[in-house]
Amino acid sequence: MKSSAQLFLLSLFILRAAELAADEITLESAPPVVVKTIPESGANDVDPTLTEIKVTFSKPMLDKSWSSTTISKESFPEVTGQPKYLDDHCTFVLPVKLVAGKTYAVLLNSERFKNFKDADGHSAMPYLLIFKTKGDPPAANNSSAMKSAWTEEFASQAFDRLWEEMDRNYSYFALKPKVDWISLKEKYRPLVAKSKNSQEFAAAVKPMLAALRDIHVWIETPSGRIQPFGSGYAYNGNHAAVREMLENSTRCGEFAVVAKTMPDGYGYFLMTNQSAASDDNVQQAIAAIQKLHEAPGFVVDLRQANGGDELLARQIAQLFCEHDTVYAKSKYRSGASHIEFTDAFPRSLAGVKEPYTKPVVCLIGPGAVSSGEAFAQMMKCLPQVTTVGLPTRGASGNPRPYEIPGADVTVWFSRWVDLMPDGESFEGQGIEPEVKVDKPAADYGSRDPTLDQGLAILRQKTASLRDAKQ
Numbered sequence: 001m002k003s004s005a006q007l008f009l010l011s012l013f014i015l016r017a018a019e020l021a022a023d024e025i026t027l028e029s030a031p032p033v034v035v036k037t038i039p040e041s042g043a044n045d046v047d048p049t050l051t052e053i054k055v056t057f058s059k060p061m062l063d064k065s066w067s068s069t070t071i072s073k074e075s076f077p078e079v080t081g082q083p084k085y086l087d088d089h090c091t092f093v094l095p096v097k098l099v100a101g102k103t104y105a106v107l108l109n110s111e112r113f114k115n116f117k118d119a120d121g122h123s124a125m126p127y128l129l130i131f132k133t134k135g136d137p138p139a140a141n142n143s144s145a146m147k148s149a150w151t152e153e154f155a156s157q158a159f160d161r162l163w164e165e166m167d168r169n170y171s172y173f174a175l176k177p178k179v180d181w182i183s184l185k186e187k188y189r190p191l192v193a194k195s196k197n198s199q200e201f202a203a204a205v206k207p208m209l210a211a212l213r214d215i216h217v218w219i220e221t222p223s224g225r226i227q228p229f230g231s232g233y234a235y236n237g238n239h240a241a242v243r244e245m246l247e248n249s250t251r252c253g254e255f256a257v258v259a260k261t262m263p264d265g266y267g268y269f270l271m272t273n274q275s276a277a278s279d280d281n282v283q284q285a286i287a288a289i290q291k292l293h294e295a296p297g298f299v300v301d302l303r304q305a306n307g308g309d310e311l312l313a314r315q316i317a318q319l320f321c322e323h324d325t326v327y328a329k330s331k332y333r334s335g336a337s338h339i340e341f342t343d344a345f346p347r348s349l350a351g352v353k354e355p356y357t358k359p360v361v362c363l364i365g366p367g368a369v370s371s372g373e374a375f376a377q378m379m380k381c382l383p384q385v386t387t388v389g390l391p392t393r394g395a396s397g398n399p400r401p402y403e404i405p406g407a408d409v410t411v412w413f414s415r416w417v418d419l420m421p422d423g424e425s426f427e428g429q430g431i432e433p434e435v436k437v438d439k440p441a442a443d444y445g446s447r448d449p450t451l452d453q454g455l456a457i458l459r460q461k462t463a464s465l466r467d468a469k470q
Contacts, residue, residue: 032059032118034108034127041129048100048133052093053077055108055129059118060089064348065311067113068094068106071128075105078400079415081332082345092116100135114279115311138405152193155201158407159192162205165402171414172214172397173338175427181338184208198408202226209411213428216370216397220410233366234441236390237303241448242270250288253281258288260295266458267292267356269316270301274308274372282312289319289356296465297358297458300379303365303389303450305372313371314349317378320356320385321349327381328374329419330398344419349378359461360385361454364433369393373418376431381421386461388454389437391430 036056039046070076081095106129109116114123163185188208195201202219209217210228219226246259254276259268329344362379364387373392379385397414417425439449
């Protein structure tokens with residue numbers, strides 16, 4: 001009997017084949033396919049010390065674009081570094097950490113995520129890479145035995161595993177010198193030891209995690225998600241004032257609105273909910289932006305960029321990018337010390353053939369967080385862009401889960417340090433705008449001072465361009 005994953009992929013293959021049947025298939029027009037993987041899909045004796053998964057496609061692929069998605073969070077390998085393509089542009093490399101005796105599954109492209117693309121933009125056919133590592137699973141993974149005996153010793157051991165995992169891999173200790181991780185262990189271990197079940201365990205460990213003051217640290221239990229630390233913000237804008245000055249609007253689902261401003265005729269990309277981005281509504285936004293290529297200036301409003309898929313944000317930002325440009329860097333823990341890190345991996349925008357290079361203003365503020373801040377990084381690195389507003393939230397941890405063996409508790413925590421192109425971190429500080437607009441809330445009652453300042457800058461820059469051409 002075929003698994004649900006196999007049936008899903010089969011249906012996608014059938015649909016794609018039907019689409020291709022309408023046209024003559026050539027090597028150039030056919031979508032790329034996976035021709036080789038290391039390890040091989042279906043292998044049941046993979047060495048658990050393997051540190052890289054490699055996938056080779058039939059054609060050169062678009063750099064910095066991929067969609068390695070999950071069948072389940074339990075079967076997806078722990079990622080330890082930045083994905084990349086080798087120099088052949090056909091072989092994708094995913095740094096991982098594997099354990100013995102476990103089955104892993106990685107879905108390369110899917111119905112929703114299609115970012116594995118060839119150099120001409122054709123999405124690769126979906127491919128399921130599934131394999132099992134050899135050897136016996138660690139004794140700590142014998143969940144059923146451990147769940148049946150929730151004792152003080154078990155609770156203490158579960159706490160120790162969590163503490164040690166975070167001590168080794170949490171990325172922001174070096175930026176939080178006031179956090180005494182050892183003292184926190186000494187304080188909370190005796191309290192956690194008294195827990196009688198997963199919910200009590202999570203409640204007891206919550207204040208220790210709250211001390212990190214990191215919104216990318218949270219707990220999942222059978223009863224739901226627990227957020228140890230939250231950070232609110234005040235929106236530095238006026239929704240009604242923005243809507244009133246837009247015309248010819250294109251609504252791209254819940255993700256964004258693309259429109260023109262009155263009376264200047266500037267293009268306007270308004271992020272409304274970044275987490276609602278999908279391949280379809282992002283492509284809709286791209287098409288709408290491209291129709292405004294002749295606009296004299298453009299506003300990119302990221303004041304509500306609440307995080308989501310950085311790769312989808314990159315597709316929007318690349319419309320304004322003429323040359324390949326490093327917009328950010330990231331590094332991961334590489335040793336037992338809290339200050340041991342890998343080299344910083346660059347993250348880049350690819351230049352496009354017909355970018356929008358006229359003046360652009362990017363509006364930012366504390367509503368831009370996580371991958372929303374990555375979007376702000378992308379715009380800030382472009383020469384024709386002026387960032388206006390307030391600093392972003394300063395929280396971009398790229399969290400990954402750690403499932404505590406046998407405890408029915410999973411803790412997500414930050415795994416990288418996000419850096420500006422010059423190597424400076426903005427965690428806890430935010431990305432500073434080039435032009436700061438710091439007005440009291442009362443000033444936003446009937447107007448939008450941030451937008452007003454952005455439009456004034458655009459008018460000055462577009463007028464200078466007109467004068468230079470005369």
